[in-house]
Amino acid sequence: MIFEIKQIGIIHSPYKTKDECPIQGTFKPGGKGKVEVFPEYEEALDTIETFSHLILLYMFDKAGEVKLKRSTFLDDAPHGVFASRHPCRPNGIGFSIVKFDKRVGNTLEIREIDILDNTSLIDIKPYIPKFDYRENASNGWTESKPIRNKPSNIE
Numbered sequence: 602m603i604f605e606i607k608q609i610g611i612i613h614s615p616y617k618t619k620d621e622c623p624i625q626g627t628f629k630p631g632g633k634g635k636v637e638v639f640p641e642y643e644e645a646l647d648t649i650e651t652f653s654h655l656i657l658l659y660m661f662d663k664a665g666e667v668k669l670k671r672s673t674f675l676d677d678a679p680h681g682v683f684a685s686r687h688p689c690r691p692n693g694i695g696f697s698i699v700k701f702d703k704r705v706g707n708t709l710e711i712r713e714i715d716i717l718d719n720t721s722l723i724d725i726k727p728y729i730p731k732f733d734y735r736e737n738a739s740n741g742w743t744e745s746k747p748i749r750n751k752p753s754n755i756e
Contacts, residue, residue, distance in 0.1 A: 609638060609724065610707075611636075611637045617718055634710075634716065635709065638707045638722070654700055657697050658722070664693055673686075676743075698728050700712040
């Protein structure tokens with residue numbers, strides 16, 4: 602089966618390199634960005650202003666070599682890529698939850714961004730706590746891991 606995914610916009614951020622980019626947007630709440638939705642999709646933004654947070658789906662086009670098991674930003678021990686959020690994945694699809702500030706036409710102003718500048722946007726979904734939050738969810742192997750800076754040996 603062949604899938605076709607259309608780029609619907611471009612994500613702009615202050616981060617030009619992987620080293621500058623935080624591993625999660627909540628670690629850099631002041632990180633601001635813009636989501637430029639292509640004009641032909643602007644109508645799809647109708648009533649998006651009613652949400653405080655958005656889920657952005659995008660392509661990890663600068664991620665590096667795909668490895669099915671590797672160390673991560675939080676741990677030097679290797680984990681399966683599907684048990685992590687590492688960007689070097691078989692299909693290279695990323696997602697981030699961002700704080701939504703305002704819409705100006707086909708541009709969305711956001712905060713808490715953890716995405717490289719000029720990243721291809723493939724979808725936007727509203728973050729809806731009553732649907733997306735799970736009260737008893739497990740943090741898995743990350744539970745006991747302290748938040749740390751990205752190790753320089755991680756791609």
